[in-house]
Amino acid sequence: MSSQTPIIPAEENKKSAGLTSRRRWGMALRYLVALVAILFALFPVIWIISASLNPTGSLAGQKLIPDNASFANYKSLLNDPIHPYKTWLLNSLKISTITSLLGVISIVLSAYSFSRFRFKGRRQLMLALLLIQVFPTLLMFVAIFYLFQQLGQYIPGMGLNEHAPLVLAYLGTQMGIQIWLMKGFFDSIPRDIDESALVDGATHWQIFWKLIFPLARPMIVIVALLVFIASYQEFVLASVLLKDKAMYTLMVGLYLFVSEEFSKNWGIFAAGGLMGALPIVVLYQALQDQIIGGLTAGAVKG
């Protein structure tokens, strides 16, 4: 063994000398791949920005750099009485915010109980939660449609074409995965903290609210944002449950734009799509590291 040791550095030296020129080519290749990848990723985005600034507004007349660029599309979008963009955006923000708030409350309570309490059937409940998540909610839209078509006949505000059922449906689709995510985080907080407080006579609620909740706040914010993003982007359930234009969410509304004379409405759609995508893109960029961490765990869409 020891007789071989001097050989290895020599080989290494030779190799790295050979590598430097190869490495330079390698780096050049890497930058080329990066450039092509960025072009592929961003070109549609740049194209749509250009379309949104193009006052001709139709698909046919589009150039990369529009003549007489202006915000005309944005203006007509915000003042269009037939396509109430502002209402859609407000609907979406309202639904996503309420879903996010209610979601966080139920997710945190459930996850905390799974993490901190020991009760009969705990493992089975957690497993069941994971198993039912296997079936995409999308497959159940017929039954969800039926549920609210029926409930709406008896409870005001719980029928088709209302927002409350949509919030409930979003909560249901988000619940399982987020509870697991949150529970994992609670598990990472040492149990000594609450056990000593328990010995001192604190109630479970006091321990949760005064000790654990402040520690878990950053994760709770992330869960809230993930629920918000998922609800904001959702399209299928919203288009199944909502019927009137004034009740649409932004995604359903933007889709409506397109189904009616797509090529003519192109510029206005571009403006609406960009404005609608902006909040989510910004949120993702801000949360990049945390979300990528969760991605690999399979916690987000993909």
Add this chain to the structure above:
Amino acid sequence: MMVDTKKSRGSKGPLAALSKGIGRYILILLGLAILDALGIWLLYLLIRDGAWPVATPIAVILILINVLNLSPKLFPIRWQIPAGAIVILIIIFPMVYTIYSAFTNYSDGHILSKQQAINRLAQDTYLPEGSQTYNWTAFRTEEGVFSLWLVDQGGEDYLVTLDTFQDAEPGEGIIGPADENGVPESLEGYQRLARLEVIKYLPELDGIQFGIYPDQVQIVDLDYAAPLVQRYSYDPELDTIIDEKSGIVYYANEDEGYYTSLEDQNLIPGYMVWVGVHNFERLFQSPAFRGPFLRIFAWTIAFAVLSVLTTFAVGLLVAIAFNDPDLKGRKLIRSLLLIPYTIPGIIGVLIWKGMLNPHLGLIPLTLERMIGWAPEFYNNPFWAKIGILLINLWLGYPYMMLISSGALQAIPDDIYDAAAVDGASGWQKFWNITLPLLLVSVGPLLIASFVFNFNNFSVIYPFLEGKPPMANTPTPAGHTDILISYTYRIAFEGGGGSDYAYAAAITIVIFFIVAVLTLIQYQYTRQWEEVSENV
């Protein structure tokens, strides 16, 4: 410090704690009482109308809330109430109900329970022939809204609009003074119609039902109006419905979920009945249904496999290119590459839909200019599929890049060093080291991605809604449809009405496929974990 305050609160004595406990207990009882009252009222209404499928989950939730709150031992599960209630209502009930409804005739015209259908029919009214109850005079607004002044045989006056029916006297409020016949000369906001004008508006007036049932009237002829009466009456003993207008008797047809006359006339709406495996028979045995189903199934598999392969190949290539600490601006590049992934899917798909538009879109136009030919991304089934794969590549490769670059960094460098000593080429290192090790960690995510794409409605539907259409199919089906979009269209876009039950039957087939795939994923994960332990 916090602990100190706890102690001092505890030292207030057991009495204070007890009284606080009792107060809380009473509050809980009060809350439960209100919730139960509302819940039981709702359950009563649901069960009265035969909507027991919806009543069941609500009863379960109500019982759970009561048990969990009343039993002190179960307090840990109490924290599960909000999440549990939502999961029962939105996940478990729909799962069970989907399975149930696949064995019924749940479709347009068969949405209601039998009792709900009877209730609905009881609201229908008709105008009995020859009845001359009121003399009428019409008034009309500028916008074309009508109002009637009625005088009955006893000389009583009434004013009716579309949704009101009230006693009235000339000269009261907005009503002008009476003319020689006792009819007001004017009505504020309205114009009284003279005989000639009435004839002009008769086609419009003829069909209007004024007032709200049971106080509802319709005009019979130029002089008379009459109250509307209930058209269908239900006989609970014989389970028949009699049409009072024609005298026809309709019998309950439990096979098809209709009230049917002896002449095979059906009353609309029908109701939901159990039809056994009829929907599955259609799916597997009827050539007209099976044909499109099999083609769509094949494309679904192809779409999911190709999507995973293309996104993974490109994502991995980019990840490998970036897997060099000397590369400058990695963080910025990563942020930029993340953008397609962060744009809401619908918007991304629609941007591409515009760019692929056959005559106006950027890509066909550019191709046309460069090589004089461009594919028909909308109308040609083959190119439409290519378009979808391209869009999905754009949407999906950032995700693959992220997970691959994470996994690449986890591969220890010394393995590569050892291979270099053995004189392995870069290509060999990739095939024999990088890829197998990568698949250990990324493999399960690839299967998850396959399952996701298997049901990736939000790429397929917004692009072309499954078009171009297949010819001669009994339900709408298209060349780019995958099973989930096909199901959606059967349920919500059917030309001959929505067929929810058939959609549910297909959904169950998808359930099974997804379950098997998930099982494979689980096995695969374990298998690779064993392998990786040996590496």
